[in-house]
Amino acid sequence: MSSTNETIRFVDLVAQYHRYKDELSAAISDTLEATAFIGGPALGRFEKGFAALCGTQHCVGVGNGTDAIFLALKALGVGPGDEVITACNTFIATSEAVTMAGAKPVFVDVDDDTALMDVSKLEAAITPATKAIIPVHLYGQLVPMAEVMAVAKKHDLFVIEDSAQAHAAIEGGVRAGATGHAGCFSFYPGKNLGAYGDAGGVVTNDLELAEKVRMLANHGRADKFGHVMEGVNSRLDGLQAAILEVKLRHLETWTAERQAAAKRYDALLADIPQVRLPKVRAEGAHVFHLYVIRCPDRDGLRAFLGERNIQTGIHYPVPLHLLKAYEHQGNGPGTFPVAEKMAEEIVSLPISPEITEAQQIRVAEAIREFMSRSEK
The missing domain is CATH 3.90.1150.10 (Aspartate Aminotransferase, domain 1)
Structure with missing residues (x-):
């Protein structure tokens, strides 16, 4: 029996660290020795590995989960005058990213059994200004994506999956993030796949979208000083990528x-x-x-x-x-x-x-x- 004096942690990151301490220490040491702090081989390996896990062709590492949603929206052309529908019971990062892109978040109620977006409420929330839907895979459970995609197809809307809490969730052979136009992940330390700081990622099967997200996340660069658009600074750094590469194995x-x-x-x-x-x-x-x-x-x-x-x-x-x-x-x-x-x-x-x-x-x-x- 667990001692009544022992604290039962909400998420036991200390125990996880000690469980994989040697692997993590080696990855961190390799990154420090190589001074691969921005970009670097660990980032490329992690992006490739995470895309493979998700069943998508591309993954772009970014600074955090909020930026992942923002960058996906921007890359899809969502902006001022547009509306984006999402659930009303998510973390503010979901709707905040919509506002950051210049659009308006529009909320819908949720299903009483699952706490997920009530897909039956979507059509009533659609207006001529609606440009996208962000289903939130809350608590780690997938929204019924076939139903979401049917509504999106009918109304010609983009679908950006907020998969921040649903790494590796699967239904019908399809993983979280792989059904919509883009899937957005947070690798915040407490997540199922967490870094040791802020980190995020965007997965997609659309090469053009992936390339645009990557440029937007790196000051709009096509190369070092070839800025083809204005972007932001939202890169997944080499240390976090190295840590995530280790954790992805498990x-x-x-x-x-x-x-x-x-x-x-x-x-x-x-x-x-x-x-x-x-x-x-x-x-x-x-x-x-x-x-x-x-x-x-x-x-x-x-x-x-x-x-x-x-x-x-x-x-x-x-x-x-x-x-x-x-x-x-x-x-x-x-x-x-x-x-x-x-x-x-x-x-x-x-x-x-x-x-x-x-x-x-x-x-x-x-x-x-x-x-x-x-x-x-």
Whole structure:
């Protein structure tokens, strides 16, 4: 049994580091010795390897996941006067990137079972200004992409997959990021495939799009001083690429470990009536970046778990349309009722490839204890 004094980390990056310390140290040392800080061979190898994993022809490493979405939008020609539809319960980076490109984010509500974009709401949100859809593979689970693509094809819209939480998720033999015009990834340290700093990537099967993203991310350069357009500085640096190259070798193992941990939680929590477990759309389509349950007294549960050294999170406590940043859009409370209700009930439990069965038993027993006390 896990000691009650031991902190159960939300994501145990320390344990992961020690598990692969020798491989990581060698990769970092090689990069330092070669002074391959910008570009370099590790970047090319990682891009090739990640594209192969995703089942796409191209991957462009960029500075972070937010820039990945922004650069994909810019490369597709999305800009001022355009609207881009996305889910209202994602991290602000998704909609922020739309605004950075000069377009307007338009929100839709989500499915009550999966927390994913409610695809049935898409057509009602489309206007003559709509240029693109950004489905968000939230918590690690794929949005039903066949349905999204059918709507996009009907209305001649671009599709940019926000795959920041869904590395290696697969459905029908197709990976996250490989269905739309572009797939955008974050390699933030806590992600399923995480760097040791900010990092991101864009995958696509469109060579012209990949080349344009690469130029935009490097000051619009075709060569060192041949700037064919204005761009930005958003390069995936050599050190992060070297770290990601090492971690990429282990991603499929980690995915299986996350999925096994999720099944353990399912079994441990199944008989607690106050707890609503995550719904998996299809086997393999959920890689459990997050394991998110719902319960009536979410804040009480989090406080109770915190007192017992169990870290938790909320993803996300306020839907985007209710943030001050978007109050100018006029979408007040009640606009997207499913997401609003969900935001009051969701809690993310500790999960990572390194979490042990004993730790999960301790989490489940603490939840059971809280629920039994709440009934009295």
